[in-house]
Amino acid sequence: MQEWIVTIAFILLGLLAGIIGEKVIFTKLRKFVVEKEIPGSEIIFSALHRMTFFWFVLAGFFGAIVYSSLTINEDAKNLLQKIITILFLYTVTLVLARLTAGFVNLFIQRTEGVPASLISNLAKIAVLILGILILLQTVGVQITPIVTTLGVGGLAVGLALQDTLANLFSGFYLIISKQVKTGDYVKLDDGYEGYVTDITWRNTTIKEFKNNIIIVPNSRLASAIFTNYHLPVKAITLTMNIGVGYDSDLEQVERVTVEIAKEVMAEIAPELVEFEPNIRFHTFNDFSIDFKLYMRVHEYFDQRIGTHLLIKKLHKRYQQEGIEIPFPVRDIYVQNKGSESSSLDLN
Template sequence: MQQWIVPVVFILVGLLAGLIGEKVIFKKLRKFVTEKQIPGSEVIFPALNRMTFLWFVLAGFFGAIVYSSVNISNDFKILLQKIITIIFLYSVTLVLARLAAGFVNIFIRRKEGVPASLISNLAKIAVLTLGTLILLQTVGVEVTPIVTTLGVGGLAVGLALQDTLANLFSGFYLIISKQVRTGDYLKLDGGYEGYVTDINWRNTTIKEFSNNVIIVPNSRLSSAIFTNYHLPVKAITLTLDVGVSYDSDLEYVEKVTVEVAKDVMQEIAPQLIEIEPNIRFHTFNDFSIDFRLYMRVNEYFDQRIAKHLFIKKLHKRYQEEGIEIPFPIRDIYVQNKA
């Protein structure tokens, strides 16, 4: 019975140290780092979550095996040590994969419009794959035959997953070409439109103004005809057709309309006010002389509020200035043959 005392003590010490490390030391250290706002803490501590406890427990079991006087075969001890080593190395690989994905996310956030999920997942998979190969090499498994087998088997898998791989590479193409970025406002050839919220390994997520989500396969989007209203810049030109009476002083109409447009721009896009709005008369219509207003707004979606404000303000100003916006009038002549 005494021969079990040392192994049990090691295991209990490992469990106790793991609980203290996880519940006390780890939490206090995390709180301290968060308060001090140390860079990278938002990635490091989630990556180490639960790992402190696991490593102390593994250390306890490893010590129990090494210093145990229990009568077990040496081969069995070596097997147990290999199992503990594999678990430890895999946990380290998992931590490194989390760190890689987290720091890639931080880096990508600094790059406006670059989707994070696809690249961070790729970084995570790359670290996991490399770590697994190193782990196998460490425990004595020959990696070269495995890599060769995976290379041959990859051809068969590639044929079976053609659609998935097409979406994956299309996603990379969209990101590298910068034709689509997160935050861009797209209008697809099918009439769907909204803001791009993410590009992952399979599809692109577009959020409509109604808060509905459109899921578009990357391969479909890369070959589709669409309009990106945030390229080359977000700011766009709003156009609006207006008509005034033939009795109007067109010089004065132009002056008043531009003043109203400037007032609207000052309210919704003051940073673009140096680009003055303008109008261009273009048609002698049946009931009016028509012109088109050109006014800059911050982005595509701002057209809604800009039109709303402009129409209200212009209608009120025209009434104050006595400028008439005509509407169709039809005169009917009745001939009495009696």
């Protein structure tokens, strides 16, 4: 009876220690570390979540099994100890996998454009597989036949999962080649366009301006013709077609247009003001002398706001300067029989 009481006492002590450790000590220590802003502390405590309680409980059961040598036979005792060892090693492996994925994510977040999902998940899986193999070796299971079987079975699995593996390796190719990174604005040959938000083991996620999500298989993106508007740099040249009347002073037009373009650049892309905007006249059109305005903006999507501001400011300034933006005019000549022809101006 005394041995049973002590055995139960070990189990209850483990439960109590687990509750105190998780709810009191662990919580207060986490709060203290977070307040001190220690790097990586949140990752560590997230990985250890619930594990403190579980380990104390396992310790209580282990102590109960070791003490209860009279009530449990040796074979059952060894089996229970092996089960507890397996559970402990598995939880340790799980914590290490969480820590690996967390710190990989932390490192990737400091590296611009590198997708986190694919690399962190593969690192986590690698740690789990290695931990399970070590666990099996520890409890006496020979892992050499298992590794051999996995190697032979891997060929069959590879044939069955050709599409999945093609997407996986295509994802690695996209990352290593640096053809596309998270945050890049891309336009596919079939017309889809948006910002790349993530590259997973199977597909690439693209977010449209309308806030829709486009899912593109990695293998398709790797073989597609697409434009990356953030390569080689994010800055892009905005081009705008403008026409002025034939009576306009072209020197004045060039001076005024460049001044307005500089104002817009200072407003939306002040870091690019050293790149002088310029215009190039190119066509004597039917109703106007046409030219192109070239101006640098920070990234692809800034072309919209840049064009918006240019139209507003140029329209206002052209009116002040007396520069005409012509619209089509057609002269119609009507000839009356037996009389002189007359002309009608239709605007």
